[in-house]
Amino acid sequence: MNGTMRLARVHGPGDVRLDEVDLPRPGPGEVLVRVGACGICGSDLSYIRQGGLGGIEPLKAPLPIGHEFAGTVAAIGTDVEGISTGMRVAVNPDHGYIGGGGPDGAMAPFIRVSGARIGETLFPLPDHVGFDRAALAEPLSVGLHALKLMQVQPQDRVAILGAGPIGLCAVAMLRHLGVRDVAIFDRVESRLERARALGATLACNVTHESMTDALSRNHGHGERFGSPTVGTDVFIDAAGAPAALTEAFGVAKYRARIAIVALYKKPCPIDLWRMMANEIHMCGSIAVDRAAEFGEALEMIAGGRQDLTPLISHHFDFGDFHEALSVAADAAHSAKVMLTFERQTA
Structure with a gap:
């Protein structure tokens, strides 16, 4: 797959942009995921406000954000087993620090996922689980x-x-x-x-x-x-x-x-x-190395025994990114704000 896409990246305090970047290509042990939904986390808002992970040192490069997401496997690199294109997945972002200091972020139509392994980074989704609900697993x-x-x-x-x-x-x-x-x-x-x-x-x-x-x-x-x-x-x-x-x-x-x-x-x-x-x-409790907990949370979501509707307050298309950020920052009127990518293409 060739082309470009928009990727949300922090450039400094209060400065977040949708940058036009090359569409990532999966290398050995990696897959490319077409993002279906990505939640806005309080840490994303903190990175934007501070201008980086800690706000102490200036960024050496723009910081990609977005780590609560699910989507569909779009392409597969070499040395990947048990994964096929078209597979619906939720992604545990711990490997590669997705959206938290690593080179990839999920506030984009596509994301490269390294260390692609079922049950560790990628968790298959039943057909009845929507991408927005699956993104709650994080x-x-x-x-x-x-x-x-x-x-x-x-x-x-x-x-x-x-x-x-x-x-x-x-x-x-x-x-x-x-x-x-x-x-x-x-x-x-x-x-x-x-x-x-x-x-x-x-x-x-x-x-x-x-x-x-x-x-x-x-x-x-x-x-x-x-x-x-x-x-x-x-x-x-x-x-x-x-x-x-x-x-x-x-x-x-x-x-x-x-x-x-x-x-x-x-x-x-x-x-x-x-x-x-x-x-x-x-x-x-920073929640890294938590594949077991991620899988358990996703099983709970798929089981449907608990009504999780109150967790999600808003859905916004990725094209309305800045409006979604404003709503997410309003604690009195929002809970989890979800970005969706139905209208986004490479």
Whole structure:
């Protein structure tokens, strides 16, 4: 296949462009995927705002973005087994850091996928699963990865900080794991409504009631070394708000677990005495090397036992790229915004 296409790339802070580039060709171990749908992630918006992955050093080359996607295999390189053209697939972007520092990004009609292997990078899609739903496997597996790190069990009482797309995906995956006591906290009522629709048992607007009061009322409360605690077993930080994390840390009970999934822009102070005295287990979760979780999330999607409709708020054709970015940045009126490519050609 020859020709050119448009590819979304970050050139600097606030500067994202649809660049005209050569259509990629698959080499050994690679396939070319025609993109059917690609979700806009909070990290994409962060890369655009910062002008790169970390915003510390200037970009040496434009940064391709887009990593939540599914589509159809359009061409196959050499040394690829078990994959055929026309195969519908969801793609785990971990290999090659697709849309996250690597040379390829999925906000384009076509993308080259390296390390093309079934069950690791490429996951076949049943015909009844649309590309937009399949693209949810990536953010859902981000949430699932954190839950696996925390060894969440059905009987656990879980609190999620932030009802953005990853927080909402954590709700869905908690329900998938059989957890029935799920609390989530945010300041945006429309997000909380989506969380309730996905199965959260408590969706609290912290402008009306504090997280501590709500958790004390719903998960129970206690005391350790003269300080009040709540009965929450696991906290999932999907907000990236230092005040919220500090509050959760301040009331975490003995041997509570805390996973940091959010992107923090600056260092956040942590009370290490409390961490030691309460034996709090705290870890980060970036969701790489998560092929198993990706496959599990996709199986959940294909199974259709959970209504994931609340996760997707908008669909935009790739031609309306900049409008889609504006909507995705509006936390009060959007959840997952999907780019679709029906009208796009090479």
